[in-house]
Amino acid sequence: MRIATFNVNGIGSRLPALLQWLEEKQxxxxxxxxxxxxxxxxxxxxxxxxxxxxxxxxxxxxxxxxILAKGTMPQEIGRGLPxxxxxxxxxxxxxxxxxxxxxCLYLPNGNPAPGPKFDYKLKWFERLIRRGEQLLAxxxxxxxxxxxxxxxxxxxxxxxxxxVDDALFRPETREAFHRLVAQGWTDxxxxxxxxxxxxxxxxxxxxxxxxxxxxxxxxxxLSPALAPALQAAGVDRDVxxxxxxxxxxxxxxxxxxxxxxxxxxxxxxxxxxxxxxxARKxxARKxxAxxxxxxxxxxxxxxKTKSEPAA
DNA sequence: ATGTCCATCATCGATGGA
Numbered sequence: 494m495r496i497a498t499f500n501v502n503g504i505g506s507r508l509p510a511l512l513q514w515l516e517e518k519q520x521x522x523x524x525x526x527x528x529x530x531x532x533x534x535x536x537x538x539x540x541x542x543x544x545x546x547x548x549x550x551x552x553x554x555x556x557x558x559x560i561l562a563k564g565t566m567p568q569e570i571g572r573g574l575p576x577x578x579x580x581x582x583x584x585x586x587x588x589x590x591x592x593x594x595x596x597c598l599y600l601p602n603g604n605p606a607p608g609p610k611f612d613y614k615l616k617w618f619e620r621l622i623r624r625g626e627q628l629l630a631x632x633x634x635x636x637x638x639x640x641x642x643x644x645x646x647x648x649x650x651x652x653x654x655x656x657v658d659d660a661l662f663r664p665e666t667r668e669a670f671h672r673l674v675a676q677g678w679t680d681x682x683x684x685x686x687x688x689x690x691x692x693x694x695x696x697x698x699x700x701x702x703x704x705x706x707x708x709x710x711x712x713x714x715l716s717p718a719l720a721p722a723l724q725a726a727g728v729d730r731d732v733x734x735x736x737x738x739x740x741x742x743x744x745x746x747x748x749x750x751x752x753x754x755x756x757x758x759x760x761x762x763x764x765x766x767x768x769x770x771x772a773r774k775x776x777a778r779k780x781x782a783x784x785x786x787x788x789x790x791x792x793x794x795x796x797k798t799k800s801e802p803a804a
Numbered sequence: 805a806t807g808t809c810c811a812t813c814a815t816c817g818a819t820g821g822a
């Protein structure tokens with residue numbers, strides 16, 4: 494089973510590049526970030542024609558996340574990261590695909606730091622850490638995949654000294670990422686390629702890709718139940734060198750689920766549903782008059798406050 | 805400070821975000 498994460502930087506302008514990559518690599522699951530499109534502008538027809546079903550959480554202009562699955566409908570657990578009903582940004586969506594819980598995330602950039610955007614990033618990180626705790630507590634096979642906007646170590650930056658004051662590399666940010674991983678997650682790329690220079694992002698500025706002035710900020714974290722299944726991991730960096738590219742390259746893992754044994758993924762959705770956020774409730778209200786344009790499971794019907802863990 | 809690219813609209817050039 495191949496699972497990829499790809500910050501597309503605008504699904505509208507990046508659709509040809511996305512479709513070409515899907516056609517070539519045929520990942521079983523693709524987590525997308527930065528759709529930069531409202532809910533109704535997601536190109537579902539083109540995605541389905543490529544052989545994928547999808548759930549997504551759009552937003553006008555900014556953010557937006559999606560989970561694509563080849564030939565099967567991702568079973569949505571929820572959307573919106575729990576812990577802040579005021580947070581309206583579309584940065585988190587969870588689903589089950591082939592008995593694996595997929596958490597697709599787009600962590601805030603946080604620049605400039607210090608400032609309100611950096612505060613929001615750190616708060617969002619704390620909420621993610623809490624969610625990570627809940628997911629691990631289920632014992633399920635889970636992968637947290639996305640644009641974390643964090644370079645975990647100096648090895649993950651082309652010039653660390655230039656980035657020490659940046660929100661993506663400040664000590665608080667790295668500390669939060671390390672605290673998350675320390676819960677028991679496996680950083681798939683780094684685990685299989687220790688000591689290796691791996692980048693997933695190259696700025697559009699100053700010929701960054703040509704100079705290989707990159708960052709490793711897109712990550713796939715595996716729960717203990719899934720870690721034994723890890724077979725391979727890599728970055729499709731040539732995608733970054735094509736016409737009209739995203740500034741990120743697709744990052745992927747290959748899993749052998751037979752090696753993971755019997756997980757408890759089936760129990761995960763009901764055990765720890767994602768709390769319905771204010772944004773989700775608003776969206777549901779807005780679309781109430783017409784049929785849902787995304788997926789049937791996107792409706793807030795799955796919300797189960799009864800079994801919801803305390804915040 | 806710069807650089808590039810994207811989406812938006814109180815549009816066809818500005819702005820804000822990354």
